Amino acid sequence: MKTGYQEKKLVTTAIYHVFTFLFACVMIYPLVWMVMSSFKNTNEIFRTAASLLPERFSFENYKVGWKGFAGYGFGNFFKNSFIIAGLSTVGAVISSAVVGYGFARIDFKFKGFWFACMLLAMMLPFQVIMIPQYIIFNKMGWVGSYLPIIVPQFFGQGFFIFLNVQFIKGIPIDLDEAARMDGCSIYSIFIRIILPLVKPSLVTSAIFSFMWRWDDFLAALLYLSDPLKYPVSYALKMFSDPTAGSDWGAMFAMATLSLIPIFFIFLTMQKYLVEGIASTGIKG
Structure with a gap:
């Protein structure tokens, strides 16, 4: 027989789950609306905006959208995005792990000062350093290529460095001392x-890095001028033309396809993502 406390707890739990479910529905509705609208023709999208399901499912938007524009297909844009996101992720994960290990395990002069500088740099919004960076890269002759987008990732990213430092500090120092006794450098x-031992932290860094670079629109807008080099995030903008009719159906279709890699990575790596964030928070 349930007590009054158990019944109260059951009611509280039920109310919590109901409100959480309703809030989740509100948050996910725009995404579902976009996916469903990708199967509507452009005229139907805003004519029946209140209706979630299309009158007739059609894959025409996907056919039109995949052809791209001006002779540049979306297959090329997806390839560019994978190149940018892939190389940037490799560079960010490796360099951040090395720097994080240095801060966590190696004593060097002004260590606290440089760590504080790293934290301050991490807090700066990109808009603050956007113009100085552009001037530097322009003088180096990198504007118009992927170098300004990819190369900086090979010098460590503040958030990932901090993540690795916190995780490495949770590893017993005795393991290092035992390895030194065995002759390890x-x-x-x-x-x-x-x-x-920091695999969850590395995977967490890789997931966030890939997502951020995949969705990065501003960097492509600043540094790329050749449509052949556009990533998906920037190519989607080409479907919107304020001076003429915008092909919203094709845009929604390609936007839906652009979400697939992110969903796939999140679903397959979710265990490591949760473990990395939870472990870092506990061991800090």
């Missing part, structure tokens, strides 16, 4: 001891 300790 600091490099061997990093490769053989630390890296295998």
Whole structure:
């Protein structure tokens, strides 16, 4: 027989789940509306905006959208996005792990000062350094290529460095000392001891880095002028033309396809993402 406390707790839990479900529906509705609208023709999208389901499911928007514009197909744009996001992720994860190991395990002069500088740099919005960066990259002759977007990722990212520092600090220092007694250098300790143990942190960094670079519109807008080099995030804008009719159906169709890699990565790596964030928060 349930007590008054158990009944009260059951009611509270039920109310919490109902409100959470309703809130989730409100949050996910725009995404579902976009996906459903990708199966409508452009005239129907706003004529029946209140209706979620299309009158007739059609894949014409996907055919038209995949052809792209001006002879540049979306297959090329997806390839560009994978190149940018893939290389940037590799650079950000490796460099941030190395720098994080240095801050967590190696004593060097002005260590606290440089760590504070890293935290301050992490807090700066991109808009603050956007113009100085552009001037520097323009003088280097990098504007118009992927170099301004990819190369900076190979010098560590503040959030990922902080993530790795917190995670590495949770690893017992005794493991390092035991490895030194066996003749391991600091490099061997990093490769053989630390890296295998910080796998959740590395995967978490990789997921966030890939998502941020995949969705990055501003960097492509600043540094790329050749449509052949556009990533998906920037190419989607080409379907919108304020001076003429915009092909919203094709835009929604390609936007829906652009979400597939992100969903796939999140679903397959969700365990490591949760473990990495939870472990970092506990061990800090």
